[in-house]
Amino acid sequence: xxxIWQALIIALKLIVSLDQEVVEIAARSLQISTTSSLxxxxxxxxxxxxIHFHNFPVKRILINIIQTLFSVPTVVIGLxxxxxxSRAGPLGGLSLLFTPTVMVIGQVILxxxxxxxxxISALSGVDKALADTARSLGASGWQxxxxxxxxxRYAVLAAVIMAFGRAISEVGLALMVGGNIRGFTxxxxxxxxxxxxxxxxxxxxxxxxxxxxxxxxxxxxxxRIQQR
Amino acid sequence: xxxIETVDLCQKYGAQDILKNINLRVERGEVFALIGxxxxxxxxxxxxxxxxxxxxxxxxxxxxxxxxxxxxxRFEMRRRMAFxxxxxxxxxxxxxxxxxxxxxxxxxxxxxIRQKVSSILEMIDLSTxxxxxxxxxxxxxxxxxxxxxxIVTEPEVLLLDEPTANLDPLSAAKIExxxxxxxxxxxxxxxxxxxxxxxxxxxxxxxxxxxNGEILQAGDPREVFTSPKSREVAEFVxxxxxxxxIIVSSEEGVVAVDIGDNKIIEAISNYPVGEExxxxxxxxxxxxxxxxxxxxxxxxxxxxxxQAVSLGPLSRIExxxxxxxxxxxxxxxxxxxxxxxxxxxxxxxxxxxxxxxxRN
Numbered sequence: 001x002x003x004i005w006q007a008l009i010i011a012l013k014l015i016v017s018l019d020q021e022v023v024e025i026a027a028r029s030l031q032i033s034t035t036s037s038l039x040x041x042x043x044x045x046x047x048x049x050x051i052h053f054h055n056f057p058v059k060r061i062l063i064n065i066i067q068t069l070f071s072v073p074t075v076v077i078g079l080x081x082x083x084x085x086s087r088a089g090p091l092g093g094l095s096l097l098f099t100p101t102v103m104v105i106g107q108v109i110l111x112x113x114x115x116x117x118x119x120i121s122a123l124s125g126v127d128k129a130l131a132d133t134a135r136s137l138g139a140s141g142w143q144x145x146x147x148x149x150x151x152x153r154y155a156v157l158a159a160v161i162m163a164f165g166r167a168i169s170e171v172g173l174a175l176m177v178g179g180n181i182r183g184f185t186x187x188x189x190x191x192x193x194x195x196x197x198x199x200x201x202x203x204x205x206x207x208x209x210x211x212x213x214x215x216x217x218x219x220x221x222x223x224r225i226q227q228r
Numbered sequence: 229x230x231x232i233e234t235v236d237l238c239q240k241y242g243a244q245d246i247l248k249n250i251n252l253r254v255e256r257g258e259v260f261a262l263i264g265x266x267x268x269x270x271x272x273x274x275x276x277x278x279x280x281x282x283x284x285x286x287x288x289x290x291x292x293x294x295x296x297x298x299x300x301x302r303f304e305m306r307r308r309m310a311f312x313x314x315x316x317x318x319x320x321x322x323x324x325x326x327x328x329x330x331x332x333x334x335x336x337x338x339x340x341i342r343q344k345v346s347s348i349l350e351m352i353d354l355s356t357x358x359x360x361x362x363x364x365x366x367x368x369x370x371x372x373x374x375x376x377x378x379i380v381t382e383p384e385v386l387l388l389d390e391p392t393a394n395l396d397p398l399s400a401a402k403i404e405x406x407x408x409x410x411x412x413x414x415x416x417x418x419x420x421x422x423x424x425x426x427x428x429x430x431x432x433x434x435x436x437x438x439x440n441g442e443i444l445q446a447g448d449p450r451e452v453f454t455s456p457k458s459r460e461v462a463e464f465v466x467x468x469x470x471x472x473x474i475i476v477s478s479e480e481g482v483v484a485v486d487i488g489d490n491k492i493i494e495a496i497s498n499y500p501v502g503e504e505x506x507x508x509x510x511x512x513x514x515x516x517x518x519x520x521x522x523x524x525x526x527x528x529x530x531x532x533x534x535q536a537v538s539l540g541p542l543s544r545i546e547x548x549x550x551x552x553x554x555x556x557x558x559x560x561x562x563x564x565x566x567x568x569x570x571x572x573x574x575x576x577x578x579x580x581x582x583x584x585x586x587r588n
Contacts, residue, residue: 129317133374136278136311137330138381140303147329151320 004201011206022203026210029187032100033168036107040115041160043108048119049145053131063120069113078176081106085177098179103187106173111163118162122155123148154225161225165218169211229292231256231417232277232385237286239272239441246272247441250286256384259411259418261432261449263425265464269441270421271314274387277419278311291384307334310378314389314421316370318362323354326362326373330381344380352376352406368399372406379410386410388420392427407431425465429453437461455583462508462585468554469509472587475501482526482579489550494526495582504587513581514555516545517574518565526579529553533571536562543567547575 014022051062083089085097085105096102126148134144149156171189178185180194188207195204230253237250247269254260262270275281276288279295279302288295290305310330318326324345331341349355352372357365362373371391378386391407392400408431410416422428428435429449436446439460445452456462462470473487478501485493485507493507520528531549538544543562547553553575557567567573 127317129313129315130319132275132280132311133313133317133319134329135280135306136309136313136387137333137377138307138310139329139333143333147319 007201007205010202011204011209014202014206015209019206022206022210024183025186025188025191025207028100028185029168029189029211030214032103032187033107033164036104036111036167037160037164039104040108040111040163044112044115045119045149045156048116048123049149051116052120052123053141053145053148063117066113066117066120070117072110072113073172074110074170075172075176077106077110078173081109081173081177097177098181098185100178100185103174103178103185106177107167107170110170110173111167114166115159115163118159119152119156122152122159125155126151154228158222158225161218161222165215168214230254230289231291232419233289234277235287235289237273237276237288238284239269239276239281240284245441247276247283250443252436252443252446254385254417254419256417257415258434259432260420261428261435262419262421262438263428263435263464264421264423264438266423268438270423270438271389273438274311274389274419274421277385278309278387279306280311307381308383309385309387310381310383311387312371312374312378312389312391314393316367316374318365318370318373320361320363322359323362323365323373324349324358327377327380330377334381348376348380351409366399368395368402371395371399371403375403375406375410379414379416382414384417386416386418388418390421390423392422392424404431425453437464439464456508457585459506459585459587462583466510467508467583468511469507469514469552471507471509471551473505473507475499475503475505475584477501483584485584487551491529491550493582494579495584496580497584499584499586505584506587508583508585509553509577509581511544511554511556513577514553515576516547516555516557516561516565516567517576518572520574521576523576524578525576527582528574528576530572530574533567533569533573536568538562545573547573549575 085091134147175190180190188211192204192207232254234252239247327345392403435449436443445457445461473485475483476486477484483497529549531547534548535546545555
């Protein structure tokens with residue numbers, strides 16, 4: 001027990017003293033997950049609008065599939081991306097495996113269903129009469145979509161934050177396609193996993209605290225948004 | 229050429245007929261009111277006219293052009309109209325932006341938007357609230373905003389769906405005043421739906437009675453009100469007394485309608501003897517007296533009051549004369565004559581106060 005307390009104290013010191021390795025790993029985590037969340041938003045928000053504002057025969061089934069993919073295991077995405085980008089894989093020629101870029105790609109794939117699904121339900125939450133109001137006041141199709149997105153802005157932002165949370169906290173994918181290379185692809189979750197298995201708890205606990213803090217900030221942000 | 233014309237317009241939702249063969253012509257500058265009970269297809273008809281949905285069959289012409297043909301044409305036509313929905317939905321943004329959006333979408337210049345929005349805000353008396361979120365407005369204020377943001381786009385056709393439903397009388401009066409002021413100022417063609425018969429009469433040049441998805445009668449408001457052409461319309465415009473009978477004699481335009489039980493109602497009509505008809509008497513055309521009086525009125529029946537209900541300045545008296553009659557008298561008369569349940573009275577009305585409709 002004393003050992004754990006000792007480790008906790010050292011961990012806090014590492015954070016307070018802004019230890020170079022801790023800062024570097026945390027910054028990389030934030031950078032990769034922020035990039036993937038933004039890219040996924042650019043892809044998913046217009047796509048969700050397209051799905052929401054159009055009626056087509058398999059719409060309901062498509063939304064069901066998207067919702068099912070919310071809980072796809074990260075290691076399955078990891079395997080898929082690994083196969084895709086491995087030497088022998090279809091995109092092997094790009095030599096992206098074990099780089100931050102492929103981690104971003106993997107995270108984008110991972111969070112796309114959640115972002116897509118939550119954005120669609122955010123748009124569905126807006127009274128249908130508002131879209132009619134916009135159209136009756138002369139809005140074109142995309143102008144209607146924009147004002148309805150604006151109407152759903154808080155719920156959409158909450159979806160983006162949820163997606164970011166899923167991206168930054170997953171470990172399987174980052175480990176499989178990133179490779180946990182020190183100073184290059186090592187992120188908070190992969191570092192915790194490695195340090196713990198090595199028995200070096202200080203760094204693991206320090207990074208764990210940082211991850212929890214990020215989660216706390218996300219939660220506070222979500223709460224404040226949902227209260228609007 | 230009418231500005232809006234519908235030809236055999238039908239709308240079905242699933243197997244349910246919402247609108248049946250609507251043939252409507254609205255001229256430029258006209259104020260046309262669609263009246264009818266709730267749930268008879270008024271909103272659907274307005275949505276079809278605004279081209280928000282497509283009819284199951286039939287045609288809609290806007291300014292002489294067939295609107296059912298191309299999506300692009302519909303979009304351009306829709307931009308020449310504005311539709312104020314029954315539930316005034318405001319966007320969760322400032323009052324100013326709510327009104328400005330219609331102009332922004334049309335690509336208007338910023339300076340022109342500012343000038344137009346400001347003058348409209350003044351007109352609806354909400355200038356001081358322009359930066360407030362529109363969601364904080366009351367129902368009446370939101371309805372004013374909804375109308376303002378429609379007319380700011382200077383539409384050729386303004387569609388209003390129950391503009392004063394769910395409002396308190398004061399707010400409703402304000403909205404009516406606003407509509408009245410728009411008419412001369414913008415020279416807009418207005419098509420409005422209302423279940424309020426008297427509102428239709430106050431605001432419209434012409435009304436159409438829509439019941440169960442069909443326009444049963446259209447014309448001058450007074451004419452529809454005073455001479456309904458069918459039982460459904462008569463019921464809707466407040467003819468409480470609709471009595472079935474058969475014409476048993478006809479002399480110089482005066483007919484005698486046998487309503488059974490040896491009772492005859494005299495009326496002015498051209499229907500021949502033997503025709504199955506119903507006699508319609510507005511409750512306000514019935515005079516009540518305590519004793520039989522001699523007068524020029526051709527119809528007088530003795531009966532017993534079965535119910536007396538006070539309606540503000542008026543009293544609604546139900547009488548059993550062997551058949552049911554409803555009379556509307558002032559509250560003061562009711563008090564002076566002491567009209568209450570069980571009392572015996574004479575109900576008298578003129579032959580000219582009776583409308584005769586053929587039964588179908």
